[in-house]
Amino acid sequence: MGVLHLVMFYSFTFSLFYQEIHIAAYTLTPSQSIIDGQTLISKGAIFELGFFSPSNSKDRYLGIWYKKVSVQTVVWVANRDSPLNDTSGALKIGSIGNIVILNRTQSVIWSSNTSNAVENPIVELLDSGNLVLRDVKDADPKSYLWQSFDYPGDTLLPGMKLGWNLKTGRNTYMSSWRNSDDPSQGDYTFAIDLTKYPESVIRNRYSKYYRSGPWDGLQFSGAPNLVRNRVFKYEVVLNADEVYYTYQVIDQSVTLRVVLTQTSTEGHLQRLTWVNDTQSWRVLVSIPRDHCDDYALCGAYSTCEVMSEPACQCLKGFKPKSPLEWDATDWSQGCERKTPTNCSQGDEFLKFTGVKVPDTTGTWANMSMDLEECRVICLTNCSCVAYTNADISNGGSGCVMWFMDLTDIRNMDEDGAGQDLYIRMAASELVSESKSRTKEHVVVIVSITAVAGMAVLGLGSWCIWSIWKKRSPRGDHGKDDLELPIFDLATIKNATDNFAEANKLGEGGFGPVYKGKLEGEQEIAVKRLSKNSIQGLSEFKNEVILISKLQHKNLVKLLGFCMQGEEKMLVYEYMPNKSLDSFIFDETTSRLLDKQKRVDIILGIARDFGMARLFRGDQNEANTERVMGTYGYMSPEYAVDGHFSVKSDVFSFGVLVLEIISGKKNRGFFHPDHELNLLGHAWRLWSEDRSMELVDESMGNSCGLAQEILRCIHIGLLCVQKGADQRPTMSSVVLMLSSETVVLPKPLPPGFYFERSTPIKDTWSYSDKESCVSYDSTISMVEAR
């Protein structure tokens, strides 16, 4: 045992009694002891162990501190709760092979918690700062019977594991010193909360004080400071045996520690590094960082944003529970739903991005489920409030669900951190949400539709479409104060030559559209709303008010309106060459339409479809049928059974969306590799995660709108699903298009995705059912192929 030497120290008196102590040692055998004044020094002289008195205290404690750091910095204290009041203490190996501290009367005032007797014990202070007890005879020098790293105080050293050993049930956590004079356990602890979705939590006594947010595979959801760096590496281990956080310095010359501090008013978890130049510790990170880190500052269902004033905001779809207190900046009561959810009424989920996810108490998690499975399970369990991916690395995996009120959410956008969170909402709440949002969008109002020759679902070759943008509120105009000129019926009659057939540009579900010329030679287009239109006076007024409030951006301008007797008309500027068809399907002009415009057009058409239904009474059935009969846009159930429903409309819309994006018509679509039609092609690309290949080349790559485009494709595919029941309603489509936070379900295969080989005459002009029946069989055969 040549290496076993003990330390000699400055007390001459001691050296008289302990003659064998003369060289610094890092181990202690049963025959040896360390008394006050003597120390153990780790092999590389990194750490030192001995008795000390903190700051102004006279009490003696056995502790470990840095050997080379000039300011004594204690990282571990053995007898923190049982100090010695004099220098009579001694560290020894006890009778059962455990580590003990004895006082003057040889009473054990502290001992290591060793369960089994050790035959050949040896104590060693490692260069990591770990004081370990092991059996000399044990071949594995890393097989510790006891180690101080399992019992940290206020300091987490590199290599320590903060968390749970699930086999033994031991929880390793940090606890602050009461104050700088008193290392006994203070008010603050920092531990990993062993929920189904573990997160680390600072507690003040028993109350939560700060939450890091759960480990999301990349970082702790609410702790943006913990990032990959060149100074230290960290690891979070979550498995059946252990759940812990640990870190290691990369450059061994760096001295780093994490400490949980306590002052009279607050606690902080700090990461510090020793700066040799200044001979002092520098704080690298200190949490809580700001008031938004204060646990549940904003109460339930609200979010905290540091830069906003007030800091707390109810989540979208929620309102303050107690508005008076809320306005007085007492946010503790939090927020409640504007519209209660009702599981049987088909709730939906709203996506919130870049948030520190809520307190994970009572969560449920499954690491092998994907996001869609997660959504389905959450939707079907009425007590599930929210869900998200448990792990966001590698594109996201795993499922975690919340069943309690969502608290302590924080907006992490400014840090580029945080996760997505999908919160259950009443479907009706989402609709009203979208209505208010849609107004802010640039919308395209496809205002006049259809003309003989090229009826594309009411979007004819003469299709005036326009982009309108919301004008900033004008202030004190009365509600009905229309700012648009009112045209006299006689003026319009004169301009259109009394609605002459020759001036008719087309006819849509709304009614006919006429070209006209005002006296000042200005050309106009008059949308004469069908007298049979079910749109009442108030709806018409609303539409006019809406349009008049939207600022003209380009193309088509609403010049005014006319309301006289039964006549309701909208008067637009005439644009001879602005056909949607020519823009989308003609190669030379398709370049003109950038991606954003296409997205806007889709949104506008979606709204238009919604509006079209307003106008469609029973009397207009023939008109509708003719439009719907256009091959390529027909839903399977209509084509096969002649069964038409609002969901058939949705199908047609989906086709149109995919056409707009791809710049190709569904009908007559040709691909060299397969016989699929456009729908089949889009579906195939989507399933292979290659959706962007669908996008029309002429769209170029100028605008970074990939997400929006993918979303449009996704929505298009949802609309063309084979089963009418699976297709979303048109209002859901508007919702999905206008709010990127609405979660989209996975689409099922589309109806009709094989193209027939024999081209068939476009059937838009047939209004009788027979013509549909005539190619029933063809389609059925195609399906059966």
Ligand SMILES: *[C@@H]1O[C@H](CO)[C@@H](O)[C@H](O)[C@H]1NC(C)=O
């Ligand atoms: C230390 O505590 C013991 C027992 O409580 C007491 O007898 C002794 O006087 C104390 N010594 C000092 C220096 O306070």
Ligand SMILES: *[C@@H]1O[C@H](CO)[C@@H](O)[C@H](O)[C@H]1NC(C)=O
């Ligand atoms: C030594 O410790 C024992 C047990 O804690 C205590 O009763 C005794 O008073 C202590 N003696 C001194 C001198 O501190």
Ligand SMILES: *[C@@H]1O[C@H](CO)[C@@H](O)[C@H](O)[C@H]1NC(C)=O
């Ligand atoms: C010592 O171990 C026992 C049983 O293993 C445990 O109940 C006790 O809390 C431990 N004490 C300390 C101070 O770790």
Ligand SMILES: *[C@@H]1O[C@H](CO)[C@@H](O)[C@H](O)[C@H]1NC(C)=O
């Ligand atoms: C730290 O600074 C001291 C002088 O203050 C110097 O002697 C020593 O080499 C430095 N150590 C390192 C690691 O830079």
Ligand SMILES: *[C@@H]1O[C@H](CO)[C@@H](O)[C@H](O)[C@H]1NC(C)=O
């Ligand atoms: C949910 O909706 C169903 C069907 O409309 C209704 O009977 C039920 O009372 C509603 N439940 C709640 C809690 O509103």
Ligand SMILES: *[C@@H]1O[C@H](CO)[C@@H](O)[C@H](O)[C@H]1NC(C)=O
């Ligand atoms: C987790 O999800 C997978 C896949 O859905 C399932 O097979 C497994 O049973 C689930 N595990 C638990 C504990 O629910």
Ligand SMILES: *[C@@H]1O[C@H](CO)[C@@H](O)[C@H](O)[C@H]1NC(C)=O
């Ligand atoms: C919903 O999930 C919770 C938590 O997993 C579970 O306790 C409860 O039984 C589930 N309810 C239903 C109806 O499945």
Ligand SMILES: *[C@@H]1O[C@H](CO)[C@@H](O)[C@H](O)[C@H]1NC(C)=O
């Ligand atoms: C009708 O239009 C003609 C020219 O197109 C014009 O001379 C005439 O004054 C107009 N009549 C009215 C009543 O506006």
Ligand SMILES: *[C@@H]1O[C@H](CO)[C@@H](O)[C@H](O)[C@H]1NC(C)=O
């Ligand atoms: C409209 O298009 C035609 C041919 O498509 C062209 O000759 C004419 O100049 C265009 N008019 C305008 C105003 O662009």
